[in-house]
Amino acid sequence: MSSLALPGPLVDVHWLAERLDHPDLVVLDAGVGAHRGEPLPIAGARVFDLDGALSDHTDPRPHTMPDAAHFTAAVRALGVDDRSTVVVYDGAGVYSSARAWWMFRAMGFDRVAVLDGGLPAWTAAGLPRAAAGSAPVTAGDFTAAPRPGLIVDSSTVLAALADGTSAVLDARTAERFAGTAPEPREGLRGGHMPGAVNLPFGELQRAGRMLPPAELRARYGELVGDRERLLFSCGSGVTACVLTLGAELAGYRDLAVYDGSWSEWGLPSELPVATAE
Numbered sequence: 001m002s003s004l005a006l007p008g009p010l011v012d013v014h015w016l017a018e019r020l021d022h023p024d025l026v027v028l029d030a031g032v033g034a035h036r037g038e039p040l041p042i043a044g045a046r047v048f049d050l051d052g053a054l055s056d057h058t059d060p061r062p063h064t065m066p067d068a069a070h071f072t073a074a075v076r077a078l079g080v081d082d083r084s085t086v087v088v089y090d091g092a093g094v095y096s097s098a099r100a101w102w103m104f105r106a107m108g109f110d111r112v113a114v115l116d117g118g119l120p121a122w123t124a125a126g127l128p129r130a131a132a133g134s135a136p137v138t139a140g141d142f143t144a145a146p147r148p149g150l151i152v153d154s155s156t157v158l159a160a161l162a163d164g165t166s167a168v169l170d171a172r173t174a175e176r177f178a179g180t181a182p183e184p185r186e187g188l189r190g191g192h193m194p195g196a197v198n199l200p201f202g203e204l205q206r207a208g209r210m211l212p213p214a215e216l217r218a219r220y221g222e223l224v225g226d227r228e229r230l231l232f233s234c235g236s237g238v239t240a241c242v243l244t245l246g247a248e249l250a251g252y253r254d255l256a257v258y259d260g261s262w263s264e265w266g267l268p269s270e271l272p273v274a275t276a277e
Helices: 013-017 068-077 097-106 118-124 154-163 174-178 213-224 240-249 261-265
Strands: 025-029 085-089 112-115 166-170 229-233 254-258
Touching: 013 118, 085 097, 085 118, 097 112, 097 240, 112 118, 154 166, 154 229, 154 254, 154 261, 166 213, 213 240, 229 240, 229 261, 240 254
Parallel strands: 025 085, 085 112, 166 229, 229 254
Antiparallel strands: none
């Protein structure tokens, strides 16, 4: 059987349903908290645990990227090979699955796509779900090859805010961006990075599915003008990746996610914060 090619970074539920039996396919449930598909996931799905093995627990910030060795070990344990084709989904639509997608990309793996609409779209289409089981998984041979610059730190964001050729987009709600609503994590300042642009991640979706590329391109263009270098932030580096996915679908290619996001920037520090006047 020939290798399984993806149509792009986003696949629909019917594309996936028609290929569930392909030997190269690995389906991963990347939901967090209540947005995980258990106990009735898509048949054969394995858990890409962003709250567990797929975060760096030596870092006090939530959902930070593990190093290449830890990522390799965790992904191999899910049965992913270097030749695999991976589809990630979550129980909210397109939410934390985009984080898993970008983590794979940052680790040098391109045969990965997000399931548009996630588990809700799968269920609405009448496609089967299966009881979560403990079927043994044969360890894969996946090896991470990190790409510098796809996951960035606060110094890179500071430079981008100042250089005039990049745009920094924040996926949090308008109220949190303005500093008029409290942050859900204790000890964080309210507001946003001076010069950042607010794009709540839900504005890129309709009924849990990503907007068409032309609509996405128009939305980004309204906010960033002719800037092509885009950096993304949110609360903890998860929904920033929804913006990254939207930008990729819209045709942007020079993209990065600020891993610390507001969980780092919002801490009391010398990093500058602006609020609504």
